[in-house]
Amino acid sequence: MDTATVERFEAGRPRLASLAYRLLGSAADAEDVVQDAFLRWQAADRDRIDVPEAWLTKVVTNLSLDRLRSARARHERAAGAWLPEPLLDGDPMLGPADTVEQRESVTLAVLRLMEQLSPVERAVYVLREAFSYTHAEIGEILDITESASQQHTHRARQRISAGRHAGAADRASARRIVEAFVAAASSGRTEHLVALLTDDATAISDGAGLAAKLQVLTTPRRIATTLRAGFKPTPAKRRMVGGELSIHVGLVNGSPAMIAATADRVVGVVVLELRGDKVAAVCGIAAQSRLGRITAEWRLAEHNAPIIESW
Incomplete structure (x- = not known):
């Protein structure tokens, strides 16, 4: 390929990566899909491609759907061991964030809810909500009718809305929320932490990748007790993570988060999903296979x- 052709693809790479990430929930898989799309772009008869952006969007969408339908992906998700890969605020893979729909579509909460959708419903939802494609354009990308695109969108919105927690945070409010949460979790008194949680709060953790399934807690008292134990530093925990940690406040996928880091890597992220001024869900991610890009x-x-x- 000549330089101009390569540059044309590279100019669209961030948008394509953002699309693939929303569809797959994995930055590593999204990067692989975009690279596969580049190879197809390289091999294509580009003189016959009228609108390169539309062509590449279709290729990336369908490569992502192939991955969602693969035996490996179905097994991992069905086994209850799947969580999205967290991304730090400002990561270009988070993509467009001009509208509420675009910002919500990349939160860990919505990425998890999209697991309830079929691959086609997931693709329609992302293309419509995050990238503002028309139903006619979505029909061409997915080889479905415009009417089918509308129906898939309606069903996807219903499922997402039913389980979504309202609430986003800017940097200032994120710091306030996380500081209060860490203070409560470190206090030794679980009632302080319970008071910050909604009555129907839930918590989910990947157990640092050591457990076969995700760990799920469903009552404020159990969540508070588990978090209190988790926040208590011990020599064994420090050996496991390779030394002392510092705990930082950040925005991860648009939500307030605690980021635990050593000098050179992120070893864990705890994301707080809000409803009003309380925490409705806690998501802990510490498996290193999910922390490569955020590190x-x-x-x-x-x-x-x-x-x-110093923790």
Whole structure:
């Protein structure tokens, strides 16, 4: 390919990666899909491609759907061991964030809810809500009718709305929320933490990738007790993570988060999903297979002072 052709693809790479990430919930898989799309772009008869953006969108969407339908993906998701890969605020893979729908479509809460959708429903929802494609355009991308696109969108919105927690946070409010949560979790008194949780709060964790299934807690008291135990530092925990940690406040996929990091890597993320001024859901991710990209972005980012300097 000549330089101009490569540059044309590279100019659209961030948008394509953002599309693939929303469809797959995995930054690593999204990068693989975009690279596969580049190889197809390289091999294509580009003189016959009238609208490269539309052509590449179709290729990335369908490559992503192939991955969602694969035996490996079905097994991992059906086994209850799947969580989205978290991304640090400012990561270009988070993509467009001009509208409420675009911002919500990349939260961990909505990425998890999209697991309830069929692959086609998921694709229609992402293309419509996050990228504002018309139903006619979506029909061409997915080889379905315009009417079918409308029906898929309606069903997807219903399922997402039924389980979604309202609430987003800016940096200032995120810090306030996380500081209060960490103080309560570190206090030794579970009632302080329970008071910050909604009555129907839930918590989910990947157990640092050591458990076969996700760990799920469904009452404020159990969540508070487990978090209190988890926040208590011990020599064994420090050995497991490779030394002392600092705890920082951040925005992860648009939500307030605690980020636990050593000098050179992120070792865990706890994301708080809000409803009003309380925490409706807690999502803990510590499996290193899910923290590769956030670690790379963390190394490049400037950080405010940690709320716990040495854990």
